[in-house]
Amino acid sequence: MNNKVFSNLDVDPRDTLNLAETESILWAEAQDRHLQQVAHPIEVRTLPITPGRWCVTDCSWKDKDLFSGQGWFSTLEGFDGLVGARNVRASLSPLHSEVEALIWAMECMRNLRQF
DSSP: OHHHHHHOOOOOHHHHHHHHHHHHHHHHHHHHHHHHSOOOOOOOOOOOOOOSOOEEEEEEOOTTOSEEEEEEEEOOTTSSOEEEEEEEEOOSSHHHHHHHHHHHHHHHHHHHTTO
16 A cells, blocks of 8 residues: 555555565564574663763764754753754764764753753
8 A cells, every 4th residue: 555655556466465475474484483592581770860961962874865863862850851853964974973963962952051
């Protein structure tokens, strides 16, 4: 249905049925293999909560893409968390993009001080 709606492609219903059967068989085989594997216990550690205001930034950058994504997350008393995300023209390198995300987050934090 997605191919018809978004790509304007007509697919023979028999091909769709064959694909569904194949995926069903592969899924069943994957479940059998998963049951045969031995599960290893996972150790879960909680990090200590450090009081105060924290801001974490990150970005997504790819060599051939025209745009990169930037985001930040900040803790502030009285809020569950403040988040910012944006899509901007790609920088020269991943390091440039990380620095731009950091500068943008600092500008946002400065603007929040006004409230």
